[in-house]
Amino acid sequence: MKKGKSILEYCANCDEELEMPIVQRDPSNPHLIWVRCPKCNETKPVDIEQVKSELHEESEIETDEPVSVGIDETLEDEEEPEEEDLDELIAPTPPPEKKSTKKKPAKKKTGKAGKEKEPAEEQVFKINPDKARDYHPWESYQPGETVRHPKWNDYGVVLRVRRSGGGRNLIEVRFEKSGEKKLLSNQPSPAS
Structure with a gap:
């Protein structure tokens, strides 16, 4: 997979739209690519046709001209992307900024003796x-x-x-x- 190819996509785990690198293409479905969130490393499928239609609709509203997503349709085309191709991969307008909704850190619970409770240890499994x-x-x-x-x-x-x-x-x-x-x-x- 070529380095540098990415698209702007929403991450449900991080609850924000991020530039995600394309990590894999599905050979059985040429319209499906896999992208990885740079924050939480969640990998998810993206339908290229759906992204193109959404960008096309946004473009028609703003300029009445068709827009190109810049993602190769074929798996055989593995040339190095040019800088202008990389710019086309990113959605034309950045998402509106959201207010930060950071939660305050939870207070640690204390036991009878005033000692902090240890977090539950993950169960250890042995390979058999x-x-x-x-x-x-x-x-x-x-x-x-x-x-x-x-x-x-x-x-x-x-x-x-x-x-x-x-x-x-x-x-x-x-x-x-x-x-x-x-x-x-x-x-x-x-x-x-």
């Missing part, structure tokens, strides 16, 4: 290669389950199961060699 099953994005997993990633030939244990900001199911896995990774789970199975 004998009980591991191969990871596949279309299967469901539970915390504590041991998985083997067939492409990486690496064993890991599922730490958490959660839903991404883009609505996808994710598992967070701690691998022996690769460290902590977020993987898709419970996705539609591939067509046989």
